[in-house]
Amino acid sequence: MSAAPETPASESTATDPSVAAAEAELARLRAEAEAAEAQLKAAQAKAALAAAEAEAAKARAGGPSTGSGTGARAAEQETPAAEREAPAAEPAAAEPVEAPLPAAAEPVEAPAPPASPAPPAEPADGAPLDADEVAAIVKGYTFEATTLDLGALVNGEPVPEAQIRIPLGMMNRHGLVAGATGTGKTRTLQGLAEQLAAKGVPVFAADIKGDLSGVATPGESNEKLLARTRAIGQDWKPEASVTEYFALGGVGKGVPVRATVSGFGPLLLSKVLGLNATQESSLGLVFHYADANGLALVDLSDLRAVLTHLTSDEGKAELKELGGLSAATAGVILRELITFADAGADVFFGEPEFAVTDFLRTAPDGRGFISLLEVPGVIDKPALFSTFLMYLLAELFEILPEVGDADKPKLVFFFDEAHLLFKDASKDFLAAITQTVRLIRSKGVGVFFVTQTPKDVPSDVLAQLGSRVQHALRAFTPDDAKALRATVGTYPKSGYDLERVLQELGTGEAIVTVMSEKGAPTPVAWTRLRAPQGLMSPTPDPAIEAAVKASPLLAKYGTPIDRESAREILAAKMKAADDAAAAEEAALAKAKADAEYAKQKAAIDKQQAAADKAAAAAEKKAQQEYERLLKKTAGTTRTSRSSQKSPIEQILNSKSTQTILGGVIRGIFGTGRR
Numbered sequence: 001m002s003a004a005p006e007t008p009a010s011e012s013t014a015t016d017p018s019v020a021a022a023e024a025e026l027a028r029l030r031a032e033a034e035a036a037e038a039q040l041k042a043a044q045a046k047a048a049l050a051a052a053e054a055e056a057a058k059a060r061a062g063g064p065s066t067g068s069g070t071g072a073r074a075a076e077q078e079t080p081a082a083e084r085e086a087p088a089a090e091p092a093a094a095e096p097v098e099a100p101l102p103a104a105a106e107p108v109e110a111p112a113p114p115a116s117p118a119p120p121a122e123p124a125d126g127a128p129l130d131a132d133e134v135a136a137i138v139k140g141y142t143f144e145a146t147t148l149d150l151g152a153l154v155n156g157e158p159v160p161e162a163q164i165r166i167p168l169g170m171m172n173r174h175g176l177v178a179g180a181t182g183t184g185k186t187r188t189l190q191g192l193a194e195q196l197a198a199k200g201v202p203v204f205a206a207d208i209k210g211d212l213s214g215v216a217t218p219g220e221s222n223e224k225l226l227a228r229t230r231a232i233g234q235d236w237k238p239e240a241s242v243t244e245y246f247a248l249g250g251v252g253k254g255v256p257v258r259a260t261v262s263g264f265g266p267l268l269l270s271k272v273l274g275l276n277a278t279q280e281s282s283l284g285l286v287f288h289y290a291d292a293n294g295l296a297l298v299d300l301s302d303l304r305a306v307l308t309h310l311t312s313d314e315g316k317a318e319l320k321e322l323g324g325l326s327a328a329t330a331g332v333i334l335r336e337l338i339t340f341a342d343a344g345a346d347v348f349f350g351e352p353e354f355a356v357t358d359f360l361r362t363a364p365d366g367r368g369f370i371s372l373l374e375v376p377g378v379i380d381k382p383a384l385f386s387t388f389l390m391y392l393l394a395e396l397f398e399i400l401p402e403v404g405d406a407d408k409p410k411l412v413f414f415f416d417e418a419h420l421l422f423k424d425a426s427k428d429f430l431a432a433i434t435q436t437v438r439l440i441r442s443k444g445v446g447v448f449f450v451t452q453t454p455k456d457v458p459s460d461v462l463a464q465l466g467s468r469v470q471h472a473l474r475a476f477t478p479d480d481a482k483a484l485r486a487t488v489g490t491y492p493k494s495g496y497d498l499e500r501v502l503q504e505l506g507t508g509e510a511i512v513t514v515m516s517e518k519g520a521p522t523p524v525a526w527t528r529l530r531a532p533q534g535l536m537s538p539t540p541d542p543a544i545e546a547a548v549k550a551s552p553l554l555a556k557y558g559t560p561i562d563r564e565s566a567r568e569i570l571a572a573k574m575k576a577a578d579d580a581a582a583a584e585e586a587a588l589a590k591a592k593a594d595a596e597y598a599k600q601k602a603a604i605d606k607q608q609a610a611a612d613k614a615a616a617a618a619e620k621k622a623q624q625e626y627e628r629l630l631k632k633t634a635g636t637t638r639t640s641r642s643s644q645k646s647p648i649e650q651i652l653n654s655k656s657t658q659t660i661l662g663g664v665i666r667g668i669f670g671t672g673r674r
């Protein structure tokens with residue numbers, strides 16, 4: 001069945017017995033492997049038959065043909081009834097092997113005991129498929145409606161008559177582009193994007209390494225490229241696509257894309273902050289509180305202000321009222337938020353908030369815009385940018401109306417480095433992604449995940465992906481090998497030894513299966529992909545800068561605005577509280593000062609009184625002394641102070657006498673003049 005690796009058998013066997021023995025062993029192993037494969041195929045066929053019979057029985061019983069929760073079939077649970085009719089013909093091929101990863105991996109991994117081998121007839125020249133199988137592929141990829149061309153079948157050599165395509169109308173059934181590094185994922189994405197745009201479908205893609213920007217520049221031809229494209233029947237010409245560049249928070253080259261914190265929501269924010277499930281639900285409560293209190297969460301400082309408030313003395317009561325949010329958790333969230341903002345993430349949040357409808361533009365000539373989110377500037381924040389992509393997708397889901405299945409999608413969204421999105425994702429977060437992906441196709445949006453191995457994508461999401469372009473996989477480690485087998489297990493039955501073929505694929509080649517117009521998987525085809533018509537390297541910086549500068553969107557999103565939001569409101573509230581506290585303090589200080597004054601005044605009064613008393617006493621003493629002196633000088637003295645003064649008194653009261661007496665008195669008080 002499968003292409004045996006070439007061995008230099010003819011020259012060496014005759015001469016070296018150890019080589020001969022090794023080769024005999026190799027031949028034995030190969031026969032065993034083929035026998036095992038034959039048995040596996042027989043088992044698969046039996047399973048397929050059983051499934052088909054079950055399906056037929058169900059149909060006879062008049063029950064609806066329900067998806068079996070497997071692979072692409074699970075996605076079909078969402079399809080209108082008309083489309084679900086197709087399975088009657090197809091399930092035999094699809095059902096048993098389309099199961100989600102873990103289940104499907106089992107049968108493949110179980111070693112089939114070697115039975116009496118009847119190796120299938122091998123087509124000539126290392127071509128894995130025989131003529132019938134090739135014919136089945138040609139038929140499987142012939143569609144009535146408009147298609148995108150992926151490339152040509154490879155059967156040992158490229159078979160240009162066997163073109164591998166994907167119906168344009170099926171691009172909203174989502175897809176996966178996977179493969180080891182350097183195998184051609186980005187070029188596949190580029191080729192799809194270019195063709196979609198040329199057919200009037202806007203495309204959004206994250207340009208992770210900056211090398212997708214080449215879509216905006218015509219490609220460069222060379223002999224090698226032309227030989228390749230000729231061989232697969234591609235009439236290659238250089239061609240540029242209408243491109244718009246975006247940059248998260250304006251970091252890097254592009255029109256700034258920002259989100260408000262409330263727009264982003266607690267779930268996505270928890271993901272970027274790396275919060276656990278408890279903290280995630282607590283953050284939800286904080287958002288709820290802000291909402292209920294009219295505190296707009298525009299940027300990170302707003303959320304910070306709300307958390308600070310709730311963890312402060314003033315906010316304590318409100319925190320308690322919220323219930324389910326502990327001060328400790330609020331504190332942890334606040335710390336994470338501060339670290340996050342300090343790492344420069346605050347520029348991604350704020351206003352003007354990006355309107356995702358701007359991704360749905362078409363040029364005046366009818367071509368779709370390719371919107372590239374240039375992310376090299378934020379590649380050190382992988383969780384942030386992957387979560388941002390999810391945010392944009394969720395926004396699209398929010399704003400777009402239902403369209404059902406149209407003849408072409410409204411937008412195709414390429415989710416590069418998708419593993420970053422799913423890594424460490426909480427259960428709620430995963431459920432939200434799965435739900436968005438499942439439902440967004442009825443809004444005419446196709447999502448293509450681009451990642452290294454299908455294992456990166458949770459099985460619930462994988463089950464929604466109708467088209468697969470699987471580039472080469474490596475199996476260097478036991479884990480790689482396991483992932484490889486698991487990947488093989490997710491493919492429909494085929495004439496390939498996928499475990500081997502997936503390791504043998506050349507650069508720009510892939511194992512392809514897509515969703516047919518009827519919503520059934522097409523036959524698995526080893527495909528050499530078309531070359532993109534744009535540049536396969538980055539568009540030069542000056543050209544990108546000029547394009548950004550000329551963008552009409554720059555006026556709309558170029559300058560951040562800062563309106564009154566939670567931070568300002570809480571700051572004002574805080575200020576009012578501060579002012580009240582200050583007034584109170586001032587009153588207190590005044591009272592204290594008054595008291596002090598009164599105290600001091602009392603002390604002074606007392607002193608004064610004492611002084612007065614002393615003065616009075618002194619005067620009295622002086623009076624006595626005077627009277628004594630008077631007595632001495634005038635014999636008997638009348639001390640009574642009758643109003644009628646005696647003649648002596650009259651004399652004494654005269655000015656001159658007083659002066660004389662004064663001099664005497666002073667002498668008596670110790671001045672010792674006399």
Ligand SMILES: Nc1ncnc2c1ncn2[C@@H]1O[C@H](COP(=O)(O)OP(=O)(O)OP(=O)(O)O)[C@@H](O)[C@H]1O
Nearest residue numbers: 180181182183184185186187507508529530531536
């Ligand atoms: N369809 C194709 N036609 C012509 N050349 C191709 C094609 N696909 C890939 N190549 C060649 O292989 C190179 C690597 O491809 P690409 O950059 O797409 O790999 P990748 O899988 O995205 O790698 P990484 O994981 O490192 O991003 C391209 O630069 C190009 O030279």
Ligand SMILES: [Mg+2]
Nearest residue numbers: 185186187209
């Ligand atoms: Mg790449």
